[in-house]
Amino acid sequence: MTKQGDQEDFGSAGSLFLDDQLCFALYAAQRAVTAAYRPLLEELGVTYPQYLVLLFLWERGETTVKELAGALRLDYGTVSPLLKRLESAGLVRRERSARDERSVLVAVTGRGEALRERAAGVPRALRAATGLSEDDVARMRQELWGLAERAEGAAGRGH
DSSP: OEETTTEEOOOTTTOOOGGGOHHHHHHHHHHHHHHHHHHHHHTTTOOHHHHHHHHHHHHHOSEEHHHHHHHHTOOHHHHHHHHHHHHHTTSEEEEEOSSOTTOEEEEEOHHHHHHHHHHTTHHHHHHHHHTOOHHHHHHHHHHHHHHHHHHHHHHHTTO
């Protein structure tokens, strides 16, 4: 069996065609979903990564930068500038821990907490924009978290 220009078709499992790659489908979906979020988040005055920081802080309350970075699966060098911009906007505050000077605590300010109410409609608006039902979202989220866990396991094994 052949495809485009007599390249051998190994089936999707062994294909080197771009559209057959799981990584490319995930990449395209991630870019499209992030783009769908953009106008919703522009109304709030935050970027997508800043929104993720706020979601975590709204859920967990005051936390360390280290815990935040781990939860978002980002390194400290990426989280630090995000927090700096959120702090400049008056949405979060950072301070050294009184118990451990090496640790920096981060929390939402009153202004950041007020933004939470405005952000409450974002998930519903995104579902409407994408035409996904709550069940679709729940199923995809479960599958993607499972994929992430298996991929992290494979990366840890060096495969």
